[in-house]
Amino acid sequence: MSKKVLIHSIVFAPDAVSTAYLYNDIAYNLKKNGFEVEVLSTMPHYNKVESDLVKTKFKRKFLGLYYTSDYRGIKVYHVPQKKYNSVLLRGFIMIYWHLLSFFLGLRIKNVDVIISPSPPLTIALVSIALAKLKNARFIYNVQEIYPDFFVNQGKMKSKSVLNMLKKLERFVYKHSDSLITIDQNFRDTLAQRMEDPEKIEIIANFVDTELYHPISNPVINRSIFPENNTxxxxxxxxxxxxxxxxxxxxxxxxxxxxxxxxxxxxxxxxxxxxxxxxxxxxxxxxxxxxxxxxxxxxxxxxxxxxxxxxxxxxxxxxxxxxxxxxxxxxxxxxxxxxxxxxxxxxxxxxxxxxxxxxxxxxxxxxxxxxxxxxxxxxxxxxxxxxxxxxxxxxxxYTKEKVTEKYYKHIKDLINS
Structure with a gap:
């Protein structure tokens, strides 16, 4: 029986952002290498490109409580999520996403590994709970370091909230079976906050060189991108x-x-x-x-x-x-x-x-x-x-070389 990986990410196809593209490729590579893969995510809300949305067939479930789609043979669960200007509404919809993704995750059977990218930091709480209940391993992929990002933006004014987030950060690191981060700078920062820095694995991000490559005569909208010598x-x-x-x-x-x-x-x-x-x-x-x-x-x-x-x-x-x-x-x-x-x-x-x-x-x-x-x-x-x-x-940094590292790391974690 093939091993199953559950990807738990706030963005996935057809949301048109870098983390979604990254995990689209990771998911497909894992499937190609023999893993069974399912994805727990949101409805596109971060960067919606209409042409991409049209291509995706969303199936409405339980009166729109959630939706499903198929990404290259991989089942994806989408929890409705929207951008709001109101802090209160943003908080409510985020709590809704966490709770519903937890209950949807409970219904996904025979999971061996759960992997979640940051942000948000709180996504790891749901993933850790699911991993404990399913006797699965949990990998936290640190794409951005929180709460540092909030602090450095100047958005974190409350010391009590900051202390709570720092405790949450330490809890997540302690209860993750592995942390993947993108470079040595990140590793050095995380190592100071962990009981067991040996859990950290550096795997850089990558590019799909089939899609992104040199093009001598690009086909573009010349009304937006004029042809001139500037x-x-x-x-x-x-x-x-x-x-x-x-x-x-x-x-x-x-x-x-x-x-x-x-x-x-x-x-x-x-x-x-x-x-x-x-x-x-x-x-x-x-x-x-x-x-x-x-x-x-x-x-x-x-x-x-x-x-x-x-x-x-x-x-x-x-x-x-x-x-x-x-x-x-x-x-x-x-x-x-x-x-x-x-x-x-x-x-x-x-x-x-x-x-x-x-x-x-x-x-x-x-x-x-x-x-x-x-x-x-x-x-x-x-x-x-x-x-x-x-x-x-x-x-x-090709897609093939880096996704192979994800595959090997997950395989080694399962067998350890």
């Missing part, structure tokens, strides 16, 4: 607090009269602020564009000459943007603002695949201007940088 500088992803958007505004002001165009594609908590700043300063060199369908993203990435990731220095130690792998897989160079001893800086340092500017620099916008001026004068250098990033991905 230096095209792009960001595609969540427009949130993890990034610092002020350097973009400042460098866009300085380069208004230069043949440089900026494209910001996506949505998130900072989009309205960014839109207001663009309008206030009449920055016609910045195009703010809605999320695009996933299949069009490789073409869009290949359209740009340079991709930027400007990390918020308060949050840069708490996560690693997975888009860095997709960009390098398309042979495109990066322009990064981040400090040393952070996951993103450590990944790219000494690779030759990125322009790296430290967040602590006295004049970040001046350094950005110098980089863009250099890029305009030497387009060939950008191609060479893209080649180096592409080689790095092929060596270490």
């Amino acid at each position: 230096l095209k500088v792009m960001y595609a992803g969540n427009i949130g607090f993890a990034q610092d958007w002020e350097p973009l505004i400042e460098v866009a002001k300085k380069t208004k009269e230069m043949p440089v165009t900026y494209f910001v594609i996506g949505d998130g908590a900072c989009r309205s602020w960014l839109k207001d700043e663009i309008e206030k300063h009449n920055l016609n060199n910045i195009s703010l564009i809605d999320y695009q369908a996933r299949e069009s993203i490789p073409h869009i990435i290949n359209y740009a000459d340079l991709h930027f990731i400007f990390m918020n220095k308060k949050l840069e130690k708490d996560g690693l943007p997975s888009k860095v792998y997709t960009i390098m897989a398309c042979k495109k160079p990066l322009l990064v603002i981040s400090n040393k001893n952070t996951p993103l800086y450590d990944l790219l340092e000494n690779t030759g695949a990125a322009f790296l500017i430290e967040n602590s620099s006295n004049d970040v916008s001046k350094e950005l201007f110098a980089v863009l001026k250099e890029a305009l004068e030497n387009r060939e250098q950008l191609k060479e940088m893209g080649e180096k990033g592409f080689d790095l991905v092929q060596q270490h």
Whole structure:
């Protein structure tokens, strides 16, 4: 009888976000390698792309209490979830998701391993309870470190709530059979908070190189992405607090009269602020564009000459943007603002695949201007940088190589 893995994640296909893509591929690789796999998730709510939603057949269960779908032969349970502005409503719908996913999880039989990615931290409580009741092993995949992320965002004002979350964090680490995290920086942070740091396994995130690859003549909407000789500088992803958007505004002001165009594609908590700043300063060199369908993203990435990731220095130690792998897989160079001893800086340092500017620099916008001026004068250098990033991905970060590590880790855990 094949072993069963239950993936318990707040996002999964067809939600169009990086963690969903990551776990879509992990789930399929585990199935391909002989595991039985089921997924416990939500209805798409984080980033809904209509073309993806249309392709998915959702089956309504118990008057809409939950839904099911099929992802490449894998059964997925979807609990309704929505985005609300109200903190009270967000709290209520999150409690609803936790409770209903627990009871749905109880109905899934013969589970050997449960794996859950953060965030949220509280998802691990449900997974731990299910694992104990089912005599299964539990793997907690730390994609972002909580409650650090809340604290560094400045959202955590209550000391009593913070202390409670820290106790919850320690409880989760103690009762997890294994922790998977994405780099050495994360491992060092977690090790200080654990009784048994040997439980930590480092497995980097990855990119689907079948989807993301160099494209000589990208097929794109030319009304949004015009064909011209300007230096095209792009960001595609969540427009949130993890990034610092002020350097973009400042460098866009300085380069208004230069043949440089900026494209910001996506949505998130900072989009309205960014839109207001663009309008206030009449920055016609910045195009703010809605999320695009996933299949069009490789073409869009290949359209740009340079991709930027400007990390918020308060949050840069708490996560690693997975888009860095997709960009390098398309042979495109990066322009990064981040400090040393952070996951993103450590990944790219000494690779030759990125322009790296430290967040602590006295004049970040001046350094950005110098980089863009250099890029305009030497387009060939950008191609060479893209080649180096592409080689790095092929060596270490392909979907096949990394999902194989997940498979081996889960197999070893079951047999231990």
